[in-house]
Amino acid sequence: MNALIAAMPAIIVVLSFGIAVLFMAGTRYAVYLLVDHRGGTQAVASDDFVLPTLPMRMLWPLGRTLVLLSVLTIGAGIVLWRFIYGIGSVTNLSNAFPWGIWIGFDVMSGVALAAGAFVIAATAHILRMERFEPLVRPAILTGLLGYLLVVAGLLVDLGRPYNVWRPLVHWQIHSPLWEVGCCVATYTTVLFIEFLPVILERVNHFKPVTSRLPTVSLYKLLRRVGIVFVVLGVVLSTLHQSSLGSLWVLVPTKLHPLWYTIYLPVFFWISAVAVGLAMTIVESTLSSKAFKRGLELPLLAALGKAAAVVLCIYLAAKAADLVARGAWPLLFQPSLEAAAYWTEIGLGVIVPAILFMLPGVRQRPWLLFTAAMMVVVFGIVMNRLNVSLTGLLAYTGLIYTPAWTEIAVSVALVTLGVIAFGLIAKYLPVFPDENEHHA
Amino acid sequence: MKPTRIADGSNGSLTRRDFLKRVGAGVAAAMAAHAVAGAVHTAHASEGVTEDTPAVLIDLTRCIGCNSCALACKAENNLPNPESAPTGLSNEAFTFVSTIQLETPEGETLTRHAKRQCMHCLNPACVSACPAAAMYRSPEGPIVYRAERCLGCRYCQIACPFDVPAFDWGNPLTPVISKCWLCRDRLNAGEQPACVAACPTGALRFGTRRQLLAQAHALIASNPDRYVDHVFGEHEVGGTSMLYVSDIPFAELGFPADLPHSAPPEETAKVMEALPAVILGMGALAAGTATYTHRRSAAHDTPHARHGAAEPPPADASTSEREEL
Numbered sequence: 001m002n003a004l005i006a007a008m009p010a011i012i013v014v015l016s017f018g019i020a021v022l023f024m025a026g027t028r029y030a031v032y033l034l035v036d037h038r039g040g041t042q043a044v045a046s047d048d049f050v051l052p053t054l055p056m057r058m059l060w061p062l063g064r065t066l067v068l069l070s071v072l073t074i075g076a077g078i079v080l081w082r083f084i085y086g087i088g089s090v091t092n093l094s095n096a097f098p099w100g101i102w103i104g105f106d107v108m109s110g111v112a113l114a115a116g117a118f119v120i121a122a123t124a125h126i127l128r129m130e131r132f133e134p135l136v137r138p139a140i141l142t143g144l145l146g147y148l149l150v151v152a153g154l155l156v157d158l159g160r161p162y163n164v165w166r167p168l169v170h171w172q173i174h175s176p177l178w179e180v181g182c183c184v185a186t187y188t189t190v191l192f193i194e195f196l197p198v199i200l201e202r203v204n205h206f207k208p209v210t211s212r213l214p215t216v217s218l219y220k221l222l223r224r225v226g227i228v229f230v231v232l233g234v235v236l237s238t239l240h241q242s243s244l245g246s247l248w249v250l251v252p253t254k255l256h257p258l259w260y261t262i263y264l265p266v267f268f269w270i271s272a273v274a275v276g277l278a279m280t281i282v283e284s285t286l287s288s289k290a291f292k293r294g295l296e297l298p299l300l301a302a303l304g305k306a307a308a309v310v311l312c313i314y315l316a317a318k319a320a321d322l323v324a325r326g327a328w329p330l331l332f333q334p335s336l337e338a339a340a341y342w343t344e345i346g347l348g349v350i351v352p353a354i355l356f357m358l359p360g361v362r363q364r365p366w367l368l369f370t371a372a373m374m375v376v377v378f379g380i381v382m383n384r385l386n387v388s389l390t391g392l393l394a395y396t397g398l399i400y401t402p403a404w405t406e407i408a409v410s411v412a413l414v415t416l417g418v419i420a421f422g423l424i425a426k427y428l429p430v431f432p433d434e435n436e437h438h439a
Numbered sequence: 440m441k442p443t444r445i446a447d448g449s450n451g452s453l454t455r456r457d458f459l460k461r462v463g464a465g466v467a468a469a470m471a472a473h474a475v476a477g478a479v480h481t482a483h484a485s486e487g488v489t490e491d492t493p494a495v496l497i498d499l500t501r502c503i504g505c506n507s508c509a510l511a512c513k514a515e516n517n518l519p520n521p522e523s524a525p526t527g528l529s530n531e532a533f534t535f536v537s538t539i540q541l542e543t544p545e546g547e548t549l550t551r552h553a554k555r556q557c558m559h560c561l562n563p564a565c566v567s568a569c570p571a572a573a574m575y576r577s578p579e580g581p582i583v584y585r586a587e588r589c590l591g592c593r594y595c596q597i598a599c600p601f602d603v604p605a606f607d608w609g610n611p612l613t614p615v616i617s618k619c620w621l622c623r624d625r626l627n628a629g630e631q632p633a634c635v636a637a638c639p640t641g642a643l644r645f646g647t648r649r650q651l652l653a654q655a656h657a658l659i660a661s662n663p664d665r666y667v668d669h670v671f672g673e674h675e676v677g678g679t680s681m682l683y684v685s686d687i688p689f690a691e692l693g694f695p696a697d698l699p700h701s702a703p704p705e706e707t708a709k710v711m712e713a714l715p716a717v718i719l720g721m722g723a724l725a726a727g728t729a730t731y732t733h734r735r736s737a738a739h740d741t742p743h744a745r746h747g748a749a750e751p752p753p754a755d756a757s758t759s760e761r762e763e764l
């Protein structure tokens with residue numbers, strides 16, 4: 001048991017990696033599986049980018065289906081178990097360590113990874129850089145699914161999920177969690193409204209519907225007032241992305257000084273913008289593979305450039321804070337925390353920022369993708385896990401490692417999101433019609 | 440130049456629409472900010488707390504570790520296993536008596552006992568954390584819990600600097616948070632908390648915080664050789680209603696050391712009070728930028744855009760859709 005506990009940091013990194021690999025492999029193969037890829041052109045993009053080939057590739061389609069189905073079934077079984085025998089029966093949580101990866105990964109990382117929706121929508125519609133238009137719908141879909149999964153994960157983690165609506169009624173203005181709850185609920189609705197035109201475009205194909213329901217006028221209305229929801233989305237995202245950091249401002253005696261600062265909300269917000277850009281690169285690259293579409297490389301390169309700027313601001317702000325608080329010497333003391341901090345900042349901020357700055361990197365899809373993946377895995381997932389798990393270990397003692405059942409539920413949630421993305425992108429006009437451009 | 444997909448094939452009533460947008464965003468932001476600003480001001484859980492709040496003084500030099508208090512608590516609150524003395528806080532025990540063995544410099548072994556429970560903070564982190572006011576300060580003073588509002592989010596557990604709230608990990612659908620509520624109903628009936636009433640040695644004293652602080656300092660002053668000069672709870676995390684005096688430094692007895700004298704909720708308040716400004720600022724920035732860029736792009740694009748959007752908006756929206764993927 002002690003050996004297991006000592007392996008904590010390794011487990012966290014492996015977990016992050018595992019989920020990243022699953023995300024890559026999952027998107028690639030789930031979508032490949034789900035989307036009708038017979039017929040149509042097999043010619044892929046004009047680049048030489050090949051995703052890491054996994055043994056899964058060798059499996060026959062039935063095998064892939066079985067893998068996906070068993071991941072989902074196991075996850076569903078564990079959730080069922082939790083609702084019969086309690087949260088303690090499927091987690092390693094205790095009164096001394098009440099939040100695990102269902103909060104640290106599913107909620108804290110999940111919300112950040114869904115930030116692409118507000119970042120890209122703001123770029124295209126508020127800054128009005130219209131060339132980014134092709135990226136908006138996929139980003140909003142990713143965001144909407146991300147938030148729905150966050151809510152789903154939260155409902156499993158809450159002890160009394162049927163009371164989840166109460167923050168909306170009993171205002172607790174001093175509670176960051178109240179604010180997160182209200183904003184996530186509102187913003188998920190806003191994302192749905194932002195995505196609604198995509199659904200309506202498909203619905204409006206059907207005369208029986210359009211002649212009976214005002215879907216056409218609704219569509220036109222949404223198009224006209226869409227900008228209001230974009231602005232609302234930016235404000236709501238700013239509020240709750242940052243408030244996820246404020247959650248930890250309440251525990252000055254528990255969180256390690258490398259992470260504890262009153263500026264946590266600011267850092268959470270800046271890094272959410274950075275990962276919003278990075279996730280869009282990741283998601284676009286994977287979709288272009290899965291759907292055999294062209295890659296909007298110039299757009300993604302521009303996002304990479306922007307990400308470099310944001311990452312540099314993030315790095316400078318974090319460094320300034322460490323110096324101002326006098327906590328920087330802790331960086332050079334050998335400790336679990338220092339190692340975790342260096343990994344997070346080195347592999348998740350510094351290296352990708354440098355990569356994004358190099359024109360040679362921005363012209364190569366696979367390097368661009370790698371840099372973006374580093375921001376996602378180390379810069380965000382590891383940072384959020386550091387704040388919510390690693391940074392508490394010095395206070396609590398090494399008393400928590402995620403149970404396999406906790407990991408399995410998180411993995412099932414990600415898988416669910418990937419499959420949903422594939423299905424929705426198949427049946428709804430999420431991606432721009434390439435013929436339109438080439439015609 | 441083709442009009443983009445989502446871009447609202449504008450150019451027509453730009454001014455009016457922009458105006459409405461601006462007004463709409465501005466009004467929404469102002470309303471939200473006003474609501475937040477007003478509420479933040481009245482939100483401090485320590486608001487209205489006086490030194491006359493009910494309190495308990497625990498004199499560790501008098502505690503013999505008999506567990507009468509812990510068993511009386513179980514009986515009073517109908518907790519499970521009423522016969523067995525608890526060894527920690529849990530959903531089966533709101534209080535317990537810890538036993539600490541200490542080595543004196545002379546090599547003797549000293550035994551001390553310390554009753555532990557919720558400290559009933561003056562500005563409690565658990566109340567500040569709770570998103571639904573399931574944890575709240577009762578008008579009488581004790582920090583109490585009502586299950587019917589609780590989400591089971593366990594943020595109160597994260598927040599509490601003394602790790603007091605306990606969750607029911609084996610209950611699938613109706614778990615509750617368990618913690619001492621200072622027998623509020625007994626207080627209302629004019630009685631002492633059950634633990635205080637059960638203590639046979641006078642180690643527990645009930646009174647107002649003002650009285651008990653005075654008594655604690657008087658005790659220390661009259662026995663300076665016996666007591667350490669520290670009333671635990673006088674200043675810790677902004678002050679608590681449970682106060683301790685001891686002949687051994689508290690850190691050696693397992694009490695959290697180096698607690699700040701400011702309450703943790705004061706840290707979050709700094710952040711939360713910035714919200715109105717963030718809402719207004721972000722809202723104004725986003726709405727303002729949108730208005731500016733839309734106008735500029737309209738002015739800039741007009742000749743082309745007019746050309747591009749020359750086709751009237753399709754009568755049937757379906758024709759404006761893109762075809763199959």
Ligand code: SF4
Nearest residue numbers: 557558560563565599
């Ligand atoms: S000791 Fe903990 S549970 Fe008790 S009032 Fe203070 S913060 Fe709340």
Ligand code: SF4
Nearest residue numbers: 569589590592593595
């Ligand atoms: S677990 Fe219940 S009492 Fe504790 S913070 Fe959450 S809602 Fe409030």
